[in-house]
Amino acid sequence: MTTTVTTSTRDLSDRAHRVLFQLALHPDGEWVAVASICKGLSLNSHQVRAALNELRTAGMAERRRCYVRDDGHRTHRTYFRLTDTASEASA
Numbered sequence: 001m002t003t004t005v006t007t008s009t010r011d012l013s014d015r016a017h018r019v020l021f022q023l024a025l026h027p028d029g030e031w032v033a034v035a036s037i038c039k040g041l042s043l044n045s046h047q048v049r050a051a052l053n054e055l056r057t058a059g060m061a062e063r064r065r066c067y068v069r070d071d072g073h074r075t076h077r078t079y080f081r082l083t084d085t086a087s088e089a090s091a
Helices: 014-024 034-041 045-057 084-090
Strands: 061-070 073-082
Touching: 014 034, 014 045, 014 073, 034 045, 034 073, 045 061
Parallel strands: none
Antiparallel strands: 061 073
8 A cells, every 4th residue: 555645744843743653643623732741752841842833834733722720820722732623644
């Protein structure tokens, strides 16, 4: 069986591909926390965020921010998931 690589995935870095596969492990549009991706790939948050930015620029991932109170301080948590077109392409 021959697989073809689309031009959008061909231009991604190796780290972005790893993050893409990590997001693909969460089917049905499940939102994944950045901390979970970091832990799953043994990368720091800066490395993961740069790769996620590549995926967002390519239109393969989307972001959601949720504001929470953590130890009395207002902060936010960032979650990502694959877009519908990216999940169809990986299937």
